[in-house]
Amino acid sequence: MxxxxxxxxxxxxxxxxxxxxxxxxxxxxxxxxxxxxxxxxxxxxxxxxxxxxxxxxxxxxxxxxxxxxxxxxxxxxxxxxxxxxxxxxxxxxxxxxxxxxxxxxxxxxxxxxxxLSGPFMQIKANRLINGSYLNDSLDGAFKSQLISSDDSGNTILAVLDSGLYSKGKRYGEWVFFKNGKLFQIGYYENGLMHRNWKEFDLLDRDTNTLMVETQYFEGTKTGNEKIYFHYDFIPCPDTEDTNCIDTIKVMEFEQIPWQDGEMTGSYFKTDEKANTLEKGTYNKNKKMGEWVFTDPISKTEETINFLDDVRNGPYVLKVNSKTTITGTYAQGKKSGTWTYRDETGHKLRDENYDKGIRSGDWSYYQSQGALGLKKVFANDTMVELYEYNKDEVETMIFEFRYKTNSAVVIKYQELNKDSLVFKDFVFQPDSGGLNDETFMELFKTSGKDTSVFILDGGYVVKKDGQPDVMGTYSMNVMTGNWDYYYNPSILWRKVYDMGFMKFEMFLDKATLAPIDKGDYVLWYGAERPRLEIKVKEGLRNGKSTYYKVDGEVLKIEKYKDGVIQ
The missing domain is CATH 2.40.160 (Porin)
Known part of the structure; x- marks a missing residue:
């Protein structure tokens, strides 16, 4: 063997x-x-x-x-x-x-x-395949069908695809099915997708509705692709079932330009009423130049310029055909002045940016067009804040200095009817830091609450450009010299320590020397006495009469050598 x-x-x-x-x-x-x-x-x-x-x-x-x-x-x-x-x-x-x-x-x-040469029939992975070979390569008519059974055990055949082979490669027209529904019809050349391809709606069980048309050249998309509608899949409303998905047919038409497999050329999208929703130009899959986006429901039109798919150049938003926002992008970031208006054309605000960061003046306008509020930014942080009256006169001014412990030191000016007030505050914002969007509202509701805005630093009141009151706070406590300029020639000085007045003096305003002797009136204003006093060697000596603002006597005290009797 x-x-x-x-x-x-x-x-x-x-x-x-x-x-x-x-x-x-x-x-x-x-x-x-x-x-x-x-x-x-x-x-x-x-x-x-x-x-x-x-x-x-x-x-x-x-x-x-x-x-x-x-x-x-x-x-x-x-x-x-x-x-x-x-x-x-x-x-x-x-x-x-x-x-x-x-x-x-x-x-x-x-x-x-x-x-392998000649016709064959093959069963492979639940598929019945009929075709023909030539020299071990598929050649000629080809069809594959899915094999399944009904409830009675009868065999069911459903076509999956059919077409022609030449030397092992697909050629000519091919037809594809899914779940018994026509899915695609297209042409092959040398095994590659070629010429016009059509894709049909698989969710509509009753008709063979064309959904997408695509042009190919030797396997590469070239020409206009047309999408006649598409489906959105969203969670079902009014249900807690997370597995429930609602299918929405969206009747929007898209025309996508292709060259050598890349989006290049004019693109547009319309709704079922032929309203343009989007239009613009692609270059090698990237948006270029001016693009317009329209929403017929909100009646908005947005014009954006692009460079290599990045926003670059003028930006315009219109609502009801009225321009509401204008600005400029530079390499994807806001740059320069951005202007916002309402639908009547009234200017709401101007914003300024430097490489996408808030910078310089942000101006907010009143209904009559006058400047109403101004924020000044440096490196995306608000450093100044101004409020104006209807005549564009500054009524409130804030200067912000940010400390390393997150506290904010605020220098504040306020214009009242007959005075100008200067105060220094310390403000401790929450962990999110000072909110420049809500700060003014907070100050108007809590500005007098010294637990929120702590008095710390100088305090000055001026009238007619001249000092009226000058003093210093330390964490809400009066400290040091407090000077009151209620008389044209003399100065009333109170000296505080830890919030308690240690003593007071009446000084000559010009020399700051103690007043020798005399009778004086301290005034609220013209012909409105505040306090009548007798002074000797800078101290009260004799009767002191206090008045209310309306002129009524408030109280009378008697002093000797500065000591109340």
Whole structure:
């Protein structure tokens, strides 16, 4: 006996029926090495894993004749075909059996000198495939169908795709289906998508409605792609079921320009009433130049300029055909002055930016057009704040200095009817820092609350441009000299320590020397006395009469050498 080495390759699938279920096996490769054989006769090869016994006829040490495979469990014929001198030839058939043992040819192939050539029928991964080979390459008509069963066990075939092959590559018109619905129709050239391709609506079960048209040249999108409508998938309203998805058909038309697989050229989108929603130009997949975005519902029109898909250049927003926002982008960031108006054309505010960061003056306008509020920014932080009256006169001025402990030191000026007040505050914002959007509202409601705005630093009141009161606070506590300029020639000075007045003096305003002696009146204003006093050597000495603003006497005190009696 001699030992021969032989490789038998069966490059086709076999359907093997076991006792419990059908098993599909793809690309079976039976490798037989060190096979005991003779020059002529039959040799059996058993593969228990595949439940197959194969009988090979040998002549002159080569497989020559009818090759047969049998199922091990029932010894019924599984497949058969002819080989001549180790080369498969002609028809090879594969069999299955029903419960009565009746055979059915479920797939078959044709060979010419061991190469697949001619028509075939194949079952592969629940698909029934009909086609033709030439020299081991698909060639000619081709169709694949999905195999399934109904509730009664009857076989159902649903077409998946059909078309032509040439030398193993698709060509000509092909048709594709999904779940029994027409999905795509298109043309192939040399195995590549070519010319016009159509895609149809899969969700509409009743009609074959065209959804998308795309142009290809040798596998690459070239020309205008047309999308006639699309679907949005959103969570179902009025339900807590997170798995519920609502399908919305959106009747919007898009025309997308393609050149060599890249979006290049004029793009536009319209709604079902042919209203333009978007229009602009692409260059190599990037937005370029002017783009216009329109919303018929909100009646807005937004014009944006792009450079390489980044906002760059003038920006305009219109509402009801009225310009409401104008500005400029530079490399994707706001730059220069941005102006906001309402739909009547009234200017609301001007904003200024430097490379996307708030910078310089931000001006807010009153209804009659006068300046009403101004914020000054440096490096995106508000450093000054102004409020104006109807005559554009500053009535409130804030200067902000930010400390490392997040506290804010505020220098404040307030214009009243007959006075100008200067105060220094310390303000401690929350963890988010000072909110420049809400600060003014907070100050108007809590500006007199010293637990929020702590008096710390100078305090000055001026009337007619001259000092009226001058003093210093330390964390809401009066400290040091407090000077009151209620008389044209003398100064009333009170000295405080930790909030308590230690003493008072009446000084000559010009020399700051103590007043020798005299009777004086301290005034609220013209012809409105505040305090009548007698002074000796800078101290009260005699009667002091206090008046209310309306002129009524408030109280009378008597002093001797500055001490109340």
């Amino acid at each position: 001699k030992i021969y080495y032989l490789l038998i390759l069966l490059a086709t699938p076999i359907l093997v029926f076991g006792q419990s279920s059908d098993i599909y096996i793809d690309n079976i490769e039976s490798k037989i090495s060190a096979l005991d054989t003779v020059g002529s006769g039959k040799v059996e090869f058993v593969d228990s894993a595949l439940n197959i016994k194969v009988v090979y006829p040998f002549k002159a040490k080569k497989v020559d004749g009818k090759v047969e495979g049998y199922y091990l469990d029932n010894n019924k014929l599984a497949f058969s075909g002819k080989s001549i001198k180790n080369l498969k030839q002609g028809l090879w058939e594969y069999y299955s059996y029903d419960s009565l043992g009746t055979p059915t040819t479920f797939q078959w192939f044709n060979y010419d000198n061991d190469s």
